[in-house]
Amino acid sequence: MVTLTRNSRALGAAAALAAIAATSPAQVAPGNSFPSLSAAGLDGGVLPFTAGKVVLVDFWASWCAPCKASFPVYSRIQSDYADRGLVIVAVGVDDGLAAFNAFVAKLKPSFVTVHDANHALVSGVQVPTMPTSYLVDRTGKVRFMHPGFHGDQTERELRREIEMLLAEKTPAP
Amino acid sequence: MKAPSLKLALLAALGAAALLSGGCQAASAVRVRPWERGALADDTMNPDRDALGAAMSEHVYFSREAASGGRGVGGSGCGCN
Numbered sequence: 001m002v003t004l005t006r007n008s009r010a011l012g013a014a015a016a017l018a019a020i021a022a023t024s025p026a027q028v029a030p031g032n033s034f035p036s037l038s039a040a041g042l043d044g045g046v047l048p049f050t051a052g053k054v055v056l057v058d059f060w061a062s063w064c065a066p067c068k069a070s071f072p073v074y075s076r077i078q079s080d081y082a083d084r085g086l087v088i089v090a091v092g093v094d095d096g097l098a099a100f101n102a103f104v105a106k107l108k109p110s111f112v113t114v115h116d117a118n119h120a121l122v123s124g125v126q127v128p129t130m131p132t133s134y135l136v137d138r139t140g141k142v143r144f145m146h147p148g149f150h151g152d153q154t155e156r157e158l159r160r161e162i163e164m165l166l167a168e169k170t171p172a173p
Numbered sequence: 174m175k176a177p178s179l180k181l182a183l184l185a186a187l188g189a190a191a192l193l194s195g196g197c198q199a200a201s202a203v204r205v206r207p208w209e210r211g212a213l214a215d216d217t218m219n220p221d222r223d224a225l226g227a228a229m230s231e232h233v234y235f236s237r238e239a240a241s242g243g244r245g246v247g248g249s250g251c252g253c254n
Contacts (some may be wrong), residue, residue, distance in 0.1 A: 063214040093208040120210045130207045 020053045023047035027126040029147055034136045035124050037089060037114075044100055044115030054165045056158070058133040059122055063109050066149040067131045074157045075110045077162065084166045085138075089114060093122045093130075133158075137165050 027032060034057065037047055039042035059075060071090075078088045088111035094100045100115045105122055116122050124136070128147045135144040135158070142163045205213065208217050 012212045033180065061208065061211060095211060099211075119213060122205075127207055130210070132207075 007016050011033065018059050025124055025126055027128065028039060028124075028134070028145075029083055031042045032142050033140055034142050035121060036136060037121070040121035040124070041118060042091065042116055042121065043112040044097065044104075044117075046091065047114060048112050050087050050089070052085045052138050052170055053085045054081075054162060055136040056086065056088045056133055056162070057094060057132055057136060058088065059116075059125070060090055060131045061093050062099040063094075064130045068103075068107065069151065070133075070149040070154070071109050071129055072109045073149075073151075073154065073158075077155070077158060078111045081158075081162055081166065084150060085170075086166065088112065091116050091121060093119060135161050135165060138168065138170055 034055075037050065037057070056077070057068065057075070060070070065161065074088050074090065090111060090113045092100045092103070092111060092113060092115050094103070094115070095117075097115060097117065102115075104113050131149050133146045133149075134142050135146075137143045143165060144157075146158065148154075201208070221227060
């Protein structure tokens with residue numbers, strides 16, 4: 001009986017250790033639901049209304065050169081598709097608010113920028129590289145993911161995918 | 174006879190779990206995540222950021238060490254060129 005109790009305890013400990021090992025967050029990928037932006041404690045800007053819309057979520061940092069190149073492209077895309085239901089939210093992951101603000105002030109994006117000061121959202125999403133953008137459909141599911149920004153190629157791909165997602169039916173309320 | 178084999182199995186399970194959790198934690202402790210590379214991307218981390226300073230340092234280095242040519246630079250190491 002004593003042996004059994006000890007064994008049960010040991011088994012429990014093993015299970016707990018295995019559970020700890022399995023708790024590191026998995027990378028958000030196409031097919032997954034994108035984490036809630038409003039629950040992520042983002043600051044530096046006001047989150048737009050995203051329910052039922054196609055959302056492009058971009059993770060960027062002021063020290064990342066491709067991020068700088070991507071902003072004018074996202075501004076163009078925003079102006080072309082906002083009327084049809086596209087929302088762009090650019091999530092800055094700089095450690096300091098000053099760097100975040102300086103970058104935004106310099107590039108003057110036409111889309112929403114918010115600051116993930118605590119890295120809560122970016123850690124949950126587990127972005128593979130900087131920048132990475134996620135195209136989320138009207139139901140809140142990630143449909144496309146773009147690690148890195150490759151100029152015209154990325155813009156072409158994004159436009160094609162956005163057209164496709166915007167053409168999909170809006171889910172019933 | 175039954176107890177030792179069960180113990181062995183439990184020990185093996187514990188070992189595997191410890192290896193998994195310990196290994197993962199150790200790896201995450203040393204890995205710099207993509208969003209944490211601000212300091213690494215800073216210009217001060219670039220060894221070639223000051224071309225003139227690098228050339229002067231290189232000249233002093235090969236003159237003092239008599240190591241001219243070691244980095245693909247012509248000269249005899251006399252410090253006179």
